[in-house]
Amino acid sequence: MTINTQKNSRQLTEHFFRNEYGKMVSVITKYIGTGNVQTAEDIVQETLLKAVDYWQHHGIPEKPQAWLYTTAKNLTLNILKRKKYQSEFNDQKSEQHSEQLENLEISEALISDGQLKMMFVCCHPKISDNSKICLILKILCGFNISEIANSFFTSTETINKRLVRGRKQLRTNNISFELPKDININLPIVLKTIFLLFNEGYSPTQKNELIRYDLCLEAIRLTKILVKNEAITQKADCYALLALMYFNVSRFDSRMNAANSIIEMDKQNRKNWNQEVINKGIQLLNKATSEKQISSYLILASISANHCIASSFEKTDWEEILCLYDSLLELEDTPIIRLNRSVALSKVKGNRKAILELEKLKKQTKIDKNHLFHSTLGELYKLENDTEKARNSYLKAISLTKNERDIKLLQKKLMQLVPVS
Numbered sequence: 001m002t003i004n005t006q007k008n009s010r011q012l013t014e015h016f017f018r019n020e021y022g023k024m025v026s027v028i029t030k031y032i033g034t035g036n037v038q039t040a041e042d043i044v045q046e047t048l049l050k051a052v053d054y055w056q057h058h059g060i061p062e063k064p065q066a067w068l069y070t071t072a073k074n075l076t077l078n079i080l081k082r083k084k085y086q087s088e089f090n091d092q093k094s095e096q097h098s099e100q101l102e103n104l105e106i107s108e109a110l111i112s113d114g115q116l117k118m119m120f121v122c123c124h125p126k127i128s129d130n131s132k133i134c135l136i137l138k139i140l141c142g143f144n145i146s147e148i149a150n151s152f153f154t155s156t157e158t159i160n161k162r163l164v165r166g167r168k169q170l171r172t173n174n175i176s177f178e179l180p181k182d183i184n185i186n187l188p189i190v191l192k193t194i195f196l197l198f199n200e201g202y203s204p205t206q207k208n209e210l211i212r213y214d215l216c217l218e219a220i221r222l223t224k225i226l227v228k229n230e231a232i233t234q235k236a237d238c239y240a241l242l243a244l245m246y247f248n249v250s251r252f253d254s255r256m257n258a259a260n261s262i263i264e265m266d267k268q269n270r271k272n273w274n275q276e277v278i279n280k281g282i283q284l285l286n287k288a289t290s291e292k293q294i295s296s297y298l299i300l301a302s303i304s305a306n307h308c309i310a311s312s313f314e315k316t317d318w319e320e321i322l323c324l325y326d327s328l329l330e331l332e333d334t335p336i337i338r339l340n341r342s343v344a345l346s347k348v349k350g351n352r353k354a355i356l357e358l359e360k361l362k363k364q365t366k367i368d369k370n371h372l373f374h375s376t377l378g379e380l381y382k383l384e385n386d387t388e389k390a391r392n393s394y395l396k397a398i399s400l401t402k403n404e405r406d407i408k409l410l411q412k413k414l415m416q417l418v419p420v421s
Contacts, residue, residue, distance in 0.1 A: 017048050018214050020065065021142030024072050026114035031076060034121050035171040037139060039079065047072040112225050115140060117177055119193075119222070122166070123186040126173045131166030134159055136193040141218060143200075150402075151196050184234045190226070191237055191297070194219050198245050210256045210405055220245050236291035239284045240298040246281035247304035250274040262409045266313040278308045299328045318347035335367040339376060351380045371400035375410060387417050 021044055028040040050071055051064075061067040122135040130152075137143040137151065145163075149156045180186065201215025223242045226232055254272035257263055285301050303324050310316040325341035338361050346354035358377055367373045378393035391414060398410045 018142050019218065020068055021048075022118070022140035022218075023111045023115060024068065025139050026118040027069070027111065028072060028076050029118060029121075030114055030177050032080065034175045034177050037170055038167055040076075041139065043072055043075045043079065046075060115222065116225050116229060117179055119190050120179055120183055120186055121170070121175055121177060123189045124169070124173065124175050124180075125186070126175075127166055127169045128162075129189060131162045131169065132189050133193045133196065134162040135166040135170075136190070137197065138163055140222075141197050141215075143197075147200060151200055179231060183229075183231050187226070187232060187234065187237070191223075191241055194222050195241060195297075197222070198248075202248055204403065204405075210260065210262055211252055213252075216245070216249060220249070234293075236288050236293040237295050237297050239288035239291070240295060240301045243281045243284035243288060244297060244301040244304055246277050246284065247301065247308050250277040250281065250308060261412075262405065265307065270312070273308065281305065281308070294327075294331070296328060296332050299324050299331070303328075316347075318344050322348045335361060335365040336370075336372075339367060339370075339373055342376060342380075346380055346383070351383045355380050355384070369400065371397040371406065371410075373397075374400065375406075375413075378410075378413065382413075382417065391417055 024044045024047065025037070025040045028043055029037050032039060047068055051068060055061070055064075118140055119136060122139060123132045127135070133152075134148055137148050138145075143151075145156045145159050149159045152159065198216055198219035201212040201217075201219065204210075204212050204215075220242065223238060223245065227235060227238045227242060232238065250273050251265070251268065253274065254268040254270070255263055281301070282305065285298075285305055288298050288301065303321050306317050306321050306324075322341070322344040325337065325344055328337055329341070339358070342354040342358050342361075345357060355377065358373065358380070362368045362373070374393045374397035378390045378397060381387075381390035381393055394410050394414045394417075398407055398414075401407055401410070
């Protein structure tokens with residue numbers, strides 16, 4: 001096999017790992033039970049390792065997805081038949097599941113149903129909120145420990161503990177692989193997790209990529225599963241989150257240049273924004289608004305909509321956006337929201353006012369551990385022609401970021417500063 005073919009097989013396997021991991025875990029868990037979700041993950045990982053080995057030596061099969069599910073099915077059948085698992089599956093149950101698995105036919109309906117159930121299994125009331133999000137990101141979305149840690153701004157050790165705790169709670173509480181009678185109660189934590197997934201795709205914390213399209217599309221796909229499900233009656237937040245993601249996706253083609261570098265919003269060519277996707281976002285936002293239910297997602301989507309409908313960065317309705325941020329703070333007062341609000345504040349009340357607000361925020365929180373805080377300060381100082389403070393802020397931001405993509409952008413900003421006379 002040629003080097004190029006081996007490279008293609010590895011890339012395709014990586015693609016399927018991210019896109020099929022959660023689907024396969026969900027389907028397998030249906031047959032071996034939620035108490036054995038770790039075993040389901042092990043089966044999927046072994047399946048993907050087999051794929052790497054087999055595809056590199058024999059070529060990529062005509063139907064790679066079917067190959068993966070068949071391999072995973074056979075591994076699961078072997079586990080169901082092993083004596084050491086008989087204590088967990090009584091003979092009748094094991095035999096029934098084995099027969100169902102042998103006749104298993106993969107369909108989009110089966111996968112969607114499995115993932116929907118797994119989302120809510122991970123959000124069972126007896127599982128702590130932090131563990132819920134970690135479980136979904138790990139089990140359903142195939143995140144590695146570092147990616148989850150970055151999403152939470154915490155350590156890998158902390159995430160490991162949350163996952164161990166969450167899996168134990170799944171096991172000890174004997175949680176059924178079925179949808180709860182009222183799934184609307186646990187809907188907020190599911191949406192929060194999907195939002196984290198999209199954010200990781202929109203602005204990756206680890207990989208040197210501008211956008212991880214696979215994660216963004218997966219977040220949209222999971223939200224669509226929620227929107228289509230008739231059992232979910234409170235769909236306002238689903239519509240709002242989906243609208244927010246569409247607005248952000250509409251700008252993807254203008255976020256990078258030919259050299260694969262970031263183009264910030266004020267410098268983007270708005271003719272490259274996808275108007276069709278923006279219109280879909282507006283339709284969803286109207287649906288969310290008609291529900292007359294104010295939420296963080298509705299406000300965030302409205303902020304993003306204001307950016308999308310503005311004919312230019314300068315003509316953006318910053319006063320409206322600042323009002324929306326003020327409303328958002330009443331619902332969810334976090335350092336990141338205040339940091340984002342500072343941009344709108346600078347446009348309405350001036351850069352100095354925004355700088356004072358950020359300095360106050362620094363004293364009250366640990367936001368200064370985040371490179372975005374210092375890069376924002378750097379921009380504000382640059383606009384005020386305070387070159388020395390702008391340079392120091394950019395250097396601090398560079399020291400805190402882990403992504404080469406962000407480092408390059410910040411270094412470019414440093415070079416563009418007018419030298420101190």
